[in-house]
Amino acid sequence: MFNFNSSVRPTRLLAYALIASVLGFQSTSSFAADKSPWPQTRFEQNNYQTTSTVADVDIFMSALMKKDKSLQVYLPKNAPRTTETGQPLNAWRLAATGKDPLRVYINAGIHAGEVEGKDAMQLIMRELLQGKYPEIRQAIEIVTLPTYNADGADAQDPANRRHQPNPEGGVGPRENAFGIDLNRDMMKAAAANTRWMLAMYQDFQPAAVFDLHTTNGSYHGFHITYEPAWATGGDASLQSLNRTMLTDVRSTMAARGMPTYDYGNFRYNKDKQIDGWESAFSTPNLVSNYPTLQYALGVLVETYVYRTYPQRIEDNRLYVVELLRWLAKHKDAVKQEQFAARERWSAQWKAQTARLPLRTEMTLAENYVFDVVDPIKDANGQIIGEKSRTKMELPAYVAFKAVDEIAIPQGYLVDPAYAEKLRPILEAHGLKVYPGSARPKDQSLMYFHESDRQVAKDTFQGIFTVQIKGAWKDQLPEKRAGYTWTKDTLDRALYVPLNQPLGRLGFYLLDPRSADGLVFWGYLHAYYARGKGMWGEPPRQPILAVGGITNGVEKAAESRKPERVQE
Known part of the structure; x- marks a missing residue:
């Protein structure tokens, strides 16, 4: 009856068919003649008594595809088709009507209790096909996955998020079936959902990414709060354009009677009096922050939790449409700034002045x-x-x-013992990875000298995270290692140069000091989080830096030392 994702199991197909029958959708033949009425969402059908399930969204979007073939199922190359529990990751791609469009990915339902984005996206896609926003259709190509947390989308319960006015059928939980908050997973990529999104980046290459949420905190007067992509180390000019977009849209929405502002919460002083408003995060593990390390704009959209369920859907719909209008109007400026950001990164390497901050304030x-x-x-x-x-x-x-801006090395070598574990993650992010034998042989090997190590006392995302401080030096650490780096292991290591388009991302994934890298997230705990019971000699350092840089200028050739390999 409908076009389904090929990964959906036969039992689900039967269930979807039953739901389609209940909702009264037309047959394929009637849609082929384009005489059928426009399909309605599940919540429109039942007067907002329930939010959409994965099947509801699939049936509605499949019905829209019958109305216009420019809307198609989207399956990124090399992406998982389902979550670990078998729930389908159903996405759709709407082609633009004009040439050379700007590509936008819109994510919804990452926290399954925050449902209005998922439901608003169905309305927006229908309106686009109905021709309501021709300027958007001409300039923008859209991919959307409305039920990103597919596990949670179907686990609806009236007991979830009772502080927000919900449909009678309830909403889903925040996390996926494994207890992972998918909006803290972009760097470590532990979930199938995240690997789907990383595959989407490589396949679709979006110029902008929206992530649709609902607030949890302060009692304020804004219908929507937002935040641009603030990830540490992003290109400053590109981030400035990102903020300009949001302040422009803020002015437009204010004139239409919708108050919006930067996402945040009221700040209180020691006397418990409000003394400011402050934002929250600048780490790239968030879906809306990560885009800046991929040279894309990012937008966190937070609908005010205490408005009614229908109001929240409408607020979301109006705001997302206005974001798309701004992008359509400024398509050329966005593309030019993206190109310029890549060129600025390349120019730093040509001038041997590549630097990145360790953190932001x-x-x-x-x-x-x-x-x-x-x-x-x-x-x-x-x-x-x-x-x-x-x-x-x-x-x-x-x-x-x-803050804490530092000169960065030419690249990193990853111990071949970790290659099978780390290569898939690095390549999923779009980084080019080479054998260690490809490293520049005229560059010094740098060893990390720790000055402080803090292993978390409690788990976050099921992980005892570790924060490392220290510096790279071209001399071996004083403590002897039980395994040595040899010329063979150096050649068989993974070499990740930072002089590549996504080198910024490579730095924050691999440098041990990164507050959101693979060391922090426990991928190398066997070395970086050794406990007191591990009393023998430690293994060799699993990550080496290649190329010493001081004060932003590469060390002169005559001062370079040859490879220091333990014998």
Whole structure:
């Protein structure tokens, strides 16, 4: 009856067919003649009593495909087709009507209790096919996966997120079936969903990525809060354009009666008085921050949790459409800035001045007048009224500045013992990986000298994360290793040069000091998180740096030392 993802099991096909029958969708033959009415979503059919399941979205989008062949099922090359539990990762691609379009990926449902993005995307795709936004259709090509957390999308329960007004059928849980918060997984890529998204980056190469959420925190007057891609080490000019887009859209929406502002929460002083507004994260493990390391714009969209379910869907729909309008209008400027950002990275290497920050700090962006709401809540935490609403002009710490900027090496060598474990992750991110024998032989080998190591006392994402401090030096650490680096192991190692388009990303994945890299996420705990019971000689360092750089200038050839290999 409908075109389904080939990975969906026969039992699911039967279930989907039953749901289609209940919802009253037309047959293939009637759609072929294009005389059928436009399909309705599940929540439209039942007057917002339930949010969509994976099957509901698939049936609705399949019905839309019958109306316009420019909408197709999207299967990224080399991507998982399902989650680990077998739930299909169903995505769709809508071709643009014009030439050389800007490509935009829109993600929804990553936290399955935050449902309005998933439901709004169905309405937006239908409107685009109905011809309501011709300027978007002409300039923008869209890929969307509305039920990104496919495990959670179908685990609907009225007990989930009771503080937000939900449909009677309830909403899904935040995490996937393994307890992974998928919005903290972009760097370590532990989940099939994340590997799907990384494959999408390589296949679709989006110029912008939206991630649709719902807020959890402060009682404020904004219908939508947003955040640009602030990942540490992103190109500053590209990030500036990202912020310009969002402030432009803020002005447009304000004129239409929709208050929006940068995502954040009220900040309190020691006397528990509000003294500011501050943002949250600048780590690339978030879906909306990661794009800046792929030379794309990113947008976190947070719908205000305390508005009604239909209101939240409508707010999301209006805001996402306006983002797309801005991108359509500024298509050429976005493409030019993306190209310029890549050129700036290449120019740093030509000038031998490649530098990146180890971290960022929140900084003052502006003073802004906020509505501070004193709510009346019911037993579930839902707002049923307001005691007062006060306007306060507050400093807004909603930007980030780079700190601890350092010169970076030519590249990294990864111990061949870890090759099978790390190569798939590095290549999934789009990095070029070579055999160690391809490293520049005239460059010194650098060894990491730790000055501090902090292993977390509790798990995050099921991992005891580790934070490392120290510096690269061209001399061996004082403590002897039980296994030596030899010329053979150097040649068989993985070599990841940073002088490549995604070298920024390679630095934050592989440098031991990275606050969001593979060392932090436990991929090399056998070396970097050895406990007191491990009293023998440690193995050799699993990551070496290639090429010494001091004060941003490569060491002169005469000062370079030959490879220091333990004998």
